[in-house]
Amino acid sequence: MTSVVTIPAAIPRAAEAKVSPTSASARREELRINEIFFSLQGESSRVGLPTVFVRLTGCPLRCGYCDTAHAFHEGKTRIMADVLADVAQHKTKYVCVTGGEPLAQKNCLTLLSRLCDAGYSVSLETSGAIDIAEVDARVSRIMDIKTPGSQESEKNRWENLARLTMNDEIKFVITSEFDYTWSKALLAEKSLDKICPVLFSPAFAEVSPAQLAEWILRDELPVRMQIQLHKVIWGEKRGV
Protein backbone atom coordinates (compact mmCIF):
# COMPACT_ATOMS: atom_id res chain seq x y z
CA MET A 1 0.00 0.00 0.00
CA THR A 2 1.54 3.27 -1.08
CA SER A 3 1.77 6.46 0.90
CA VAL A 4 2.51 8.56 -2.19
CA VAL A 5 -0.55 10.48 -3.29
CA THR A 6 -1.38 13.29 -5.68
CA ILE A 7 -3.58 16.33 -5.19
CA PRO A 8 -7.15 15.68 -6.33
CA ALA A 9 -9.40 18.26 -7.94
CA ALA A 10 -11.72 18.43 -4.94
CA ILE A 11 -10.21 20.19 -1.94
CA PRO A 12 -12.27 20.38 1.27
CA ARG A 13 -13.86 23.81 1.59
CA ALA A 14 -12.21 24.60 4.91
CA ALA A 15 -8.76 24.14 3.41
CA GLU A 16 -9.56 25.85 0.12
CA ALA A 17 -10.78 28.96 1.85
CA LYS A 18 -7.79 29.50 4.09
CA VAL A 19 -4.70 28.50 2.14
CA SER A 20 -2.90 30.12 -0.74
CA PRO A 21 0.28 28.13 -1.56
CA THR A 22 2.44 31.24 -1.77
CA SER A 23 1.06 33.24 1.16
CA ALA A 24 2.72 33.82 4.52
CA SER A 25 -0.14 31.94 6.19
CA ALA A 26 0.60 28.95 3.97
CA ARG A 27 4.16 28.95 5.22
CA ARG A 28 2.85 29.03 8.77
CA GLU A 29 0.54 26.13 7.93
CA GLU A 30 3.29 23.77 6.96
CA LEU A 31 3.51 20.30 8.41
CA ARG A 32 6.29 17.77 8.26
CA ILE A 33 4.55 14.61 6.99
CA ASN A 34 6.10 11.16 7.15
CA GLU A 35 3.35 9.37 5.22
CA ILE A 36 -0.32 9.42 4.35
CA PHE A 37 -1.95 6.08 3.65
CA PHE A 38 -5.27 4.27 3.59
CA SER A 39 -5.64 1.11 5.64
CA LEU A 40 -7.65 -0.63 8.33
CA GLN A 41 -7.47 0.90 11.78
CA GLY A 42 -5.43 -1.62 13.75
CA GLU A 43 -6.08 -0.36 17.28
CA SER A 44 -8.58 1.26 19.65
CA SER A 45 -12.36 0.95 19.59
CA ARG A 46 -12.18 1.91 15.91
CA VAL A 47 -10.32 -1.29 15.03
CA GLY A 48 -11.12 -2.68 11.60
CA LEU A 49 -12.54 0.55 10.16
CA PRO A 50 -11.12 1.71 6.82
CA THR A 51 -9.19 4.83 7.78
CA VAL A 52 -6.87 7.42 6.30
CA PHE A 53 -3.72 7.74 8.39
CA VAL A 54 -1.73 10.97 8.49
CA ARG A 55 1.63 10.25 10.09
CA LEU A 56 3.54 13.33 11.23
CA THR A 57 7.32 13.36 11.46
CA GLY A 58 9.10 13.70 14.78
CA CYS A 59 8.90 12.42 18.34
CA PRO A 60 10.70 13.56 21.48
CA LEU A 61 10.44 10.08 23.03
CA ARG A 62 12.39 6.90 22.34
CA CYS A 63 10.28 4.00 23.58
CA GLY A 64 12.09 0.68 23.59
CA TYR A 65 9.33 -1.03 21.61
CA CYS A 66 8.81 1.76 19.06
CA ASP A 67 7.76 0.40 15.66
CA THR A 68 7.70 3.76 13.88
CA ALA A 69 11.29 4.93 14.23
CA HIS A 70 11.16 5.83 10.54
CA ALA A 71 8.92 8.71 11.60
CA PHE A 72 11.55 10.28 13.86
CA HIS A 73 13.20 12.18 11.01
CA GLU A 74 11.92 11.03 7.60
CA GLY A 75 9.34 13.17 5.89
CA LYS A 76 8.45 16.00 3.58
CA THR A 77 7.26 19.50 4.39
CA ARG A 78 3.71 19.88 3.10
CA ILE A 79 1.16 22.66 3.26
CA MET A 80 -2.01 21.84 5.09
CA ALA A 81 -4.26 22.23 2.05
CA ASP A 82 -2.32 19.49 0.28
CA VAL A 83 -2.57 17.19 3.27
CA LEU A 84 -6.33 17.73 3.44
CA ALA A 85 -6.59 17.11 -0.28
CA ASP A 86 -4.72 13.82 0.04
CA VAL A 87 -7.08 12.72 2.79
CA ALA A 88 -10.07 13.65 0.63
CA GLN A 89 -9.02 11.16 -2.03
CA HIS A 90 -10.55 8.39 0.05
CA LYS A 91 -14.23 7.81 0.76
CA THR A 92 -13.96 6.94 4.43
CA LYS A 93 -15.03 9.39 7.09
CA TYR A 94 -12.38 8.09 9.52
CA VAL A 95 -9.03 9.83 9.81
CA CYS A 96 -6.29 9.00 12.30
CA VAL A 97 -3.51 11.51 12.95
CA THR A 98 -0.51 9.66 14.28
CA GLY A 99 3.28 9.76 14.48
CA GLY A 100 5.84 9.90 15.85
CA GLU A 101 4.23 12.26 18.29
CA PRO A 102 1.92 14.43 16.22
CA LEU A 103 1.52 17.09 18.91
CA ALA A 104 5.25 17.80 18.70
CA GLN A 105 4.28 19.95 15.70
CA LYS A 106 2.16 22.94 16.72
CA ASN A 107 0.31 23.00 13.40
CA CYS A 108 -1.08 19.57 14.22
CA LEU A 109 -3.73 21.34 16.29
CA THR A 110 -4.90 23.25 13.22
CA LEU A 111 -4.85 20.10 11.10
CA LEU A 112 -7.06 18.31 13.60
CA SER A 113 -9.61 21.13 13.63
CA ARG A 114 -9.63 21.39 9.85
CA LEU A 115 -10.28 17.67 9.53
CA CYS A 116 -13.20 17.97 11.97
CA ASP A 117 -14.52 21.01 10.10
CA ALA A 118 -14.44 18.97 6.90
CA GLY A 119 -16.73 16.41 8.51
CA TYR A 120 -14.31 13.62 9.36
CA SER A 121 -14.43 11.49 12.47
CA VAL A 122 -10.92 12.15 13.73
CA SER A 123 -8.73 10.27 16.17
CA LEU A 124 -5.32 11.32 17.45
CA GLU A 125 -2.68 8.88 18.67
CA THR A 126 -0.53 10.66 21.23
CA SER A 127 2.19 9.60 23.63
CA GLY A 128 0.76 11.29 26.71
CA ALA A 129 3.96 13.27 27.06
CA ILE A 130 2.63 16.52 25.55
CA ASP A 131 -0.22 18.71 26.81
CA ILE A 132 -3.49 17.77 25.06
CA ALA A 133 -5.44 20.78 26.37
CA GLU A 134 -5.59 22.58 23.03
CA VAL A 135 -6.70 19.57 20.98
CA ASP A 136 -10.09 20.17 19.36
CA ALA A 137 -12.79 18.65 21.58
CA ARG A 138 -14.30 16.85 18.57
CA VAL A 139 -11.17 14.70 18.27
CA SER A 140 -11.00 11.30 19.97
CA ARG A 141 -7.64 11.23 21.72
CA ILE A 142 -6.01 7.82 22.05
CA MET A 143 -3.48 8.64 24.74
CA ASP A 144 -0.69 6.38 25.93
CA ILE A 145 0.33 5.98 29.51
CA LYS A 146 3.94 4.91 29.15
CA THR A 147 4.76 1.82 31.17
CA PRO A 148 8.17 1.27 32.82
CA GLY A 149 9.04 -1.18 30.04
CA SER A 150 8.79 1.62 27.48
CA GLN A 151 11.79 3.27 29.18
CA GLU A 152 9.92 6.56 28.88
CA SER A 153 7.47 6.43 31.78
CA GLU A 154 9.00 9.50 33.41
CA LYS A 155 7.62 11.49 30.46
CA ASN A 156 3.99 10.75 31.35
CA ARG A 157 2.21 14.08 31.70
CA TRP A 158 -0.22 13.20 34.45
CA GLU A 159 -2.22 16.43 34.21
CA ASN A 160 -3.50 15.14 30.85
CA LEU A 161 -5.70 12.65 32.70
CA ALA A 162 -7.94 15.47 33.94
CA ARG A 163 -8.50 16.59 30.35
CA LEU A 164 -9.77 13.25 29.01
CA THR A 165 -13.46 12.53 28.41
CA MET A 166 -15.43 9.41 27.49
CA ASN A 167 -14.74 10.33 23.85
CA ASP A 168 -11.08 9.46 24.44
CA GLU A 169 -9.15 6.26 25.23
CA ILE A 170 -6.12 5.46 27.38
CA LYS A 171 -3.66 2.89 26.07
CA PHE A 172 -1.05 0.84 27.92
CA VAL A 173 1.52 -1.16 25.98
CA ILE A 174 2.50 -4.07 28.24
CA THR A 175 6.05 -5.38 27.80
CA SER A 176 6.24 -7.75 30.82
CA GLU A 177 4.43 -9.03 33.90
CA PHE A 178 5.95 -6.12 35.82
CA ASP A 179 4.37 -3.68 33.35
CA TYR A 180 1.06 -5.48 33.73
CA THR A 181 1.13 -5.25 37.52
CA TRP A 182 2.17 -1.58 37.37
CA SER A 183 -0.65 -0.78 34.91
CA LYS A 184 -3.22 -2.69 36.93
CA ALA A 185 -2.28 -0.75 40.07
CA LEU A 186 -2.49 2.58 38.25
CA LEU A 187 -5.86 1.61 36.77
CA ALA A 188 -7.22 1.03 40.28
CA GLU A 189 -5.49 3.96 41.96
CA LYS A 190 -6.71 6.55 39.45
CA SER A 191 -10.00 4.81 38.49
CA LEU A 192 -8.96 5.20 34.88
CA ASP A 193 -11.89 3.23 33.52
CA LYS A 194 -14.21 5.87 34.99
CA ILE A 195 -12.44 8.52 32.89
CA CYS A 196 -12.64 6.76 29.51
CA PRO A 197 -12.21 3.29 27.95
CA VAL A 198 -8.83 1.72 28.76
CA LEU A 199 -6.85 -0.40 26.31
CA PHE A 200 -4.24 -2.99 27.26
CA SER A 201 -2.04 -4.03 24.37
CA PRO A 202 0.77 -6.61 24.44
CA ALA A 203 4.10 -5.29 23.17
CA PHE A 204 4.74 -7.07 19.90
CA ALA A 205 6.98 -10.13 20.44
CA GLU A 206 7.47 -9.29 24.16
CA VAL A 207 4.25 -10.50 25.79
CA SER A 208 2.06 -13.03 24.03
CA PRO A 209 -1.59 -12.08 23.46
CA ALA A 210 -2.61 -15.30 25.23
CA GLN A 211 -0.57 -14.40 28.32
CA LEU A 212 -2.02 -10.90 28.56
CA ALA A 213 -5.54 -12.25 28.04
CA GLU A 214 -4.98 -14.73 30.86
CA TRP A 215 -3.86 -11.98 33.28
CA ILE A 216 -6.77 -9.69 32.39
CA LEU A 217 -9.36 -12.43 32.81
CA ARG A 218 -7.75 -13.71 36.02
CA ASP A 219 -7.96 -10.24 37.55
CA GLU A 220 -11.27 -9.32 35.90
CA LEU A 221 -9.96 -5.95 34.81
CA PRO A 222 -12.34 -3.37 33.30
CA VAL A 223 -10.21 -2.92 30.20
CA ARG A 224 -10.34 -3.77 26.53
CA MET A 225 -7.52 -6.00 25.36
CA GLN A 226 -6.34 -5.27 21.86
CA ILE A 227 -3.82 -6.67 19.47
CA GLN A 228 -2.53 -4.71 16.49
CA LEU A 229 -4.79 -5.94 13.70
CA HIS A 230 -2.60 -4.54 10.94
CA LYS A 231 0.34 -6.63 12.17
CA VAL A 232 -1.82 -9.76 12.27
CA ILE A 233 -2.75 -9.12 8.65
CA TRP A 234 0.42 -7.60 7.17
CA GLY A 235 3.23 -8.17 9.69
CA GLU A 236 5.66 -5.28 10.15
CA LYS A 237 5.19 -3.89 6.65
CA ARG A 238 5.18 -0.08 6.49
CA GLY A 239 2.33 2.08 5.24
CA VAL A 240 -0.46 -0.36 6.11
Ligand code: SF4
Ligand atom coordinates in the same frame (compact mmCIF):
# COMPACT_ATOMS: atom_id res chain seq x y z
S1 SF4 B 1 5.92 7.84 21.56
FE1 SF4 B 1 5.33 6.48 19.88
S2 SF4 B 1 6.52 7.19 18.11
FE2 SF4 B 1 7.46 8.09 19.93
S3 SF4 B 1 9.11 6.66 20.48
FE3 SF4 B 1 7.28 6.08 21.67
S4 SF4 B 1 6.25 4.51 20.44
FE4 SF4 B 1 7.72 5.59 19.07
